[in-house]
Amino acid sequence: MNLQDIKILTELLVKRPKISIIPHKNPDGDAIGSCLALYQYLRKKQHDVCVVSPTDYPDFLKWLPDNDSVLVFTNNSQEALNQIANSELIFTLDFNSLYRADTLTEALQASKADFVMIDHHQQPDTYAAVTYSDSTASSTCELIYKFIEKLGDVELIDQDIATCLYTGIMTDTGSFKYSLTTATTHRIVASLIEKGANPSLISTNVFDSYSIDRLQLLGKALDNLVFIEQYQTAYITLSANDLKQFNFQKGDTEGVVNYGLRIKQADLAVIFIEEENEKIIKISFRSKGNLDVNVLARKYFSGGGHINASGGRSEESLEDTLAYFLKILPEFLSLPEAYNSTI
């Protein structure tokens, strides 16, 4: 975000517009954390603002300050659509292509509002008047901190805002260990702790809050794991039946894909989840080093994301999706662009 962007944004905010803040479908800690932090900041600046989520999200995020203010489309669709239709300024956070807003995509496309994108994924679309996109940032929450800083308002970050931002940075960095965790990330995190974020409480709320079913579903997933030595690839499948057996709740499969990378020789980990209600296979990819799973997700599975973490989907059966993956895997691994040259 350069000086020109700050000028445009300041001019937009001076008009006291009606504001909506939108996370991506199935928001994670970074998406909800960044939306609630920005919501609280804009409220402090006396703005008329509301967070509208395309779908519901896991219980382990519902303790966040001001969670009750979030309007969830799947719970209250008319109110969510009215809010968007009446908005004059719309922030889209933690995604960079309108299709990721899922249930809200059409309403966003139809909107006459000015858009501001704040995001850290690869290859942003160009729908926004202000695009603050930095794929080297650990998380959108890190960018929200910098955004508030650029507007000269760091002193407005209170304990609630700090708690939301800390949560997003912690979840998107895998507790401060993924490759985009930098000295800047740690400086921001230190500042958030000084402002009142409680690391051990936040970690307990997010990570040590499993149901027994969720923990046993993880056991099932690990049992289903297959490692292909030749391609240094670990994959997990979870069928709709597996999910049913363990009384699946939203968020229960979050983080499961990462276990594949625990294998020393594994460079690529994949999970295929048969989502019964949506009749699609949700796919998550994770990698080590410069193996670029954003390319894998974009080229073969209508998805995208980051170099080391991305997602996609398939409308085929679980069996056919897996067969397709196994067919394209050697081809993908032989592409020059499968190995990102920037890291």
Ligand code: 5GP
């Ligand atoms: P996950 O596998 O945890 O759903 O997503 C991993 C990362 O990829 C997240 O940053 C997420 O926002 C992104 N991602 C997941 N699915 C998609 C998708 O379909 N398209 C794009 N562009 N990004 C995705």
Ligand code: MN
């Ligand atoms: Mn993120």
